[in-house]
Amino acid sequence: MARLDPVDVVVVGAGLGGSAFCARLSERAPQLRIVCLERGDWVDRSAMPAYRRDWQSAALGAWATSPNARLSVDARLPSADYPIDDSASPIKPLMWNGVGGSTINWAAHVPRLHPSDFRTKALGGVGDDWPFSYFDLEPYYDLNDTAMGIAGLAGDPAYPPKRSPRMPPVPIGRMGEKAARGFNALGWHWWPADAAISTVDREDRRACNNAGPCLMGCPIQAKASADIVYWPAAIKNGVKLRTRCVAQQVIVQGGRAIGVTYRDATGATQEQPAAFTVVAGNGIGTARLLLASNVGRGVDGALGRYLMFHPIAYARGMFKEELDGPRGPIGNCIYSHEFYEHQSGRPFIRGLQLQVTRENSLLAQAARLEPAWGAAAHRLLREEFRHSLPVMVVAEDLPEAGNRVVLTEGVAADGLPDVRVEYTVSENSRRILDFGLDRAEEMLRAIGAHRVVRVPLAPVTGWHLLGTARMGDDPARSVTNARGRCHAVPNLLVADGSLFPTAGAVNPGATIGALALKIADDLAREVIG
Amino acid sequence: MTPAFLSAVVDTLLPGDQGVPPLPTGTAAGVAARPEPLLSHRDGAEHDVALRAIARAAGGEDSFVRADAAGRIACVRLVEAEMREPFRALVALVLQDYYEAESVLVAMGWRVEPPQPAGHPLPAFDEALLEPVKRRDRMWR
Ligand SMILES: Cc1cc2nc3c(=O)[nH]c(=O)nc-3n(C[C@H](O)[C@H](O)[C@H](O)COP(=O)(O)OP(=O)(O)OC[C@H]3O[C@@H](n4cnc5c(N)ncnc54)[C@H](O)[C@@H]3O)c2cc1C
Ligand code: SF4
Numbered sequence: 001m002a003r004l005d006p007v008d009v010v011v012v013g014a015g016l017g018g019s020a021f022c023a024r025l026s027e028r029a030p031q032l033r034i035v036c037l038e039r040g041d042w043v044d045r046s047a048m049p050a051y052r053r054d055w056q057s058a059a060l061g062a063w064a065t066s067p068n069a070r071l072s073v074d075a076r077l078p079s080a081d082y083p084i085d086d087s088a089s090p091i092k093p094l095m096w097n098g099v100g101g102s103t104i105n106w107a108a109h110v111p112r113l114h115p116s117d118f119r120t121k122a123l124g125g126v127g128d129d130w131p132f133s134y135f136d137l138e139p140y141y142d143l144n145d146t147a148m149g150i151a152g153l154a155g156d157p158a159y160p161p162k163r164s165p166r167m168p169p170v171p172i173g174r175m176g177e178k179a180a181r182g183f184n185a186l187g188w189h190w191w192p193a194d195a196a197i198s199t200v201d202r203e204d205r206r207a208c209n210n211a212g213p214c215l216m217g218c219p220i221q222a223k224a225s226a227d228i229v230y231w232p233a234a235i236k237n238g239v240k241l242r243t244r245c246v247a248q249q250v251i252v253q254g255g256r257a258i259g260v261t262y263r264d265a266t267g268a269t270q271e272q273p274a275a276f277t278v279v280a281g282n283g284i285g286t287a288r289l290l291l292a293s294n295v296g297r298g299v300d301g302a303l304g305r306y307l308m309f310h311p312i313a314y315a316r317g318m319f320k321e322e323l324d325g326p327r328g329p330i331g332n333c334i335y336s337h338e339f340y341e342h343q344s345g346r347p348f349i350r351g352l353q354l355q356v357t358r359e360n361s362l363l364a365q366a367a368r369l370e371p372a373w374g375a376a377a378h379r380l381l382r383e384e385f386r387h388s389l390p391v392m393v394v395a396e397d398l399p400e401a402g403n404r405v406v407l408t409e410g411v412a413a414d415g416l417p418d419v420r421v422e423y424t425v426s427e428n429s430r431r432i433l434d435f436g437l438d439r440a441e442e443m444l445r446a447i448g449a450h451r452v453v454r455v456p457l458a459p460v461t462g463w464h465l466l467g468t469a470r471m472g473d474d475p476a477r478s479v480t481n482a483r484g485r486c487h488a489v490p491n492l493l494v495a496d497g498s499l500f501p502t503a504g505a506v507n508p509g510a511t512i513g514a515l516a517l518k519i520a521d522d523l524a525r526e527v528i529g
Numbered sequence: 530m531t532p533a534f535l536s537a538v539v540d541t542l543l544p545g546d547q548g549v550p551p552l553p554t555g556t557a558a559g560v561a562a563r564p565e566p567l568l569s570h571r572d573g574a575e576h577d578v579a580l581r582a583i584a585r586a587a588g589g590e591d592s593f594v595r596a597d598a599a600g601r602i603a604c605v606r607l608v609e610a611e612m613r614e615p616f617r618a619l620v621a622l623v624l625q626d627y628y629e630a631e632s633v634l635v636a637m638g639w640r641v642e643p644p645q646p647a648g649h650p651l652p653a654f655d656e657a658l659l660e661p662v663k664r665r666d667r668m669w670r
Binding site for chain 2: 060208211213371378
């Protein structure tokens with residue numbers, strides 16, 4: 001094993017958290033030598049399927065959202081995946097492993113958490129409080145928004161005023177307008193999505209042309225992803241990004257991290273010594289590496305536990321008139337936070353988001369029918385395609401120790417132990433989903449849906465991998481402190497979605513970006529004073 | 530497996546319809562014209578298991594080919610009930626080719642060209658719709 005020259009900071013993972021962290025730390029402390037190890041490669045935008053006739057089936061193969069689905073394909077993969085045993089979880093984990101991480105195939109819907117999400121324990125006696133408030137994170141939300149470029153509309157009464165500039169919102173289309181009329185008829189809140197998507201041409205990022213399949217990457221760079229919004233700055237600031245390098249172990253001696261061993265693109269093992277080690281491999285990758293590194297007592301208690309996904313259900317309304325179908329950026333249309341804040345008298349704790357999305361491709365819509373074959377399937381598809389309006393119910397997933405990431409006996413091809421996800425949808429989450437489905441159906445009926453299909457739990461929706469190395473003040477219930485430093489190993493930091501003590505009921509990307517920027521600032525302050 | 534058997538299975542799964550414009554049958558859309566994936570004999574390939582079970586249920590490939598529509602459907606239903614996962618794998622495979630065929634996209638009122646570079650036009654957002662929401666008091670806590 002070769003021992004490389006020591007650096008100040010080694011970062012594992014060039015996904016959303018790792019990228020934002022590297023860009024910010026290198027800006028605030030340019031004198032630091034920073035190396036980032038990323039298991040995957042840069043994505044080749046010219047290979048993205050949106051220009052190809054077989055774009056629909058690409059979503060089931062090499063460009064699927066699920067790493068397991070991608071690995072089952074006999075082809076060279078654009079994402080450097082590892083298998084995840086998800087047989088003990090009704091929700092299947094999804095991600096992208098390459099520069100940019102899961103923002104390569106995310107939908108770029110970027111709501112913030114609510115201020116109350118940071119105080120679930122203080123307000124309602126459930127979950128755990130974050131070690132800081134929404135308002136402590138707010139400047140970093142603004143910074144992350146500015147880096148990504150947000151399309152949206154100021155003034156949403158569900159949030160404190162947002163100061164960062166906004167481009168015009170993505171068009172909400174016929175589906176958004178129809179749902180908006182439904183929410184208005186019932187007197188419920190709704191607002192156009194905050195999207196990390198350019199709606200105007202900007203330098204090398206073109207305006208979104210509503211092509212649709214954002215979950216296979218955006219070849220025109222309208223959609224923000226960490227590879228294009230954070231890495232150019234980080235590289236310019238001197239950060240060394242080493243791709244196709246899989247971190248194998250964080251080396252801990254005498255309660256201090258002394259660096260990382262990794263397998264490089266040639267298969268050789270290297271040791272990268274560093275004064276600080278930062279792990280940003282996402283809610284599964286981070287737990288896997290830290291568990292494999294056996295980083296010591298105190299970290300072990302909560303490490304890998306409290307996994308949160310946001311359980312998802314759908315109600316789809318069918319309408320006589322023609323709607324948009326798969327036109328427009330899939331995750332970004334309008335949302336309602338009418339039932340977001342906790343309210344006593346409801347049959348559950350905490351709340352939910354109703355998110356109106358765009359439709360899937362023709363093939364994906366055909367494949368989800370029941371039955372999916374025969375004359376009945378043709379009839380159903382004619383009724384649904386371009387006539388359906390999907391409403392997604394996003395439930396707040398409370399942290400539960402039994403929901404976790406564990407290592408199993410085997411060793412994967414990447415050299416790390418195999419990993420398994422164990423997860424159960426709680427009673428409370430189930431009640432939130434049922435309540436949300438009732439409300440979604442109420443809205444759809446109010447605007448004339450002649451049929452509503454309910455999907456009580458959508459399995460392929462493990463987009464959000466949160467909580468497995470959570471922040472907190474109590475070392476028994478958390479892995480890191482408020483500055484992302486592990487309680488047991490203070491020069492070992494985490495800077496990704498694993499840090500969330502609670503998850504709220506919104507997509508986490510804006511918060512992950514903000515958190516990583518804040519952790520970088522905190523470290524810069526401590527190191528350079 | 531014989532081409533006639535594969536075609537008969539494909540057209541039972543995808544019979545087409547008489548809508549305007551009509552949906553073609555699976556074979557007319559070219560699904561069985563590219564038989565390699567259907568013929569793949571990778572050990573344990575799930576769709577292959579389902580295909581063999583369909584032939585068995587009919588009393589042989591030829592019997593399935595000679596059966597009328599109702600008889601074929603009955604065989605397929607039997608296999609669907611018996612082995613859900615292999616059957617779904619078979620359906621997923623034929624759907625892939627079918628819903629990417631030009632004639633099917635046109636029949637469903639969708640365009641043949643991929644999403645890029647043309648994208649799709651969508652009307653601009655009418656902000657007046659938001660007036661009632663803008664009048665609301667602060668909702669966050
Ligand atoms: C299909 C999809 C749609 C989504 N849509 C949205 C959305 O609309 N809005 C939203 O807010 N969120 C969305 N998300 C979630 C969002 O993308 C993630 O929450 C976010 O990217 C997670 O950031 P992260 O830094 O925690 O991890 P990631 O961005 O996943 O990055 C982790 C990185 O670490 C690398 N890595 C892991 N282990 C190692 C190792 N041992 N050595 C070296 N490198 C390693 C990985 O390759 C990866 O690049 C979506 C996710 C998916 C998959
Ligand atoms: S819909 Fe817009 S953001 Fe999404 S992939 Fe297409 S152009 Fe990019």
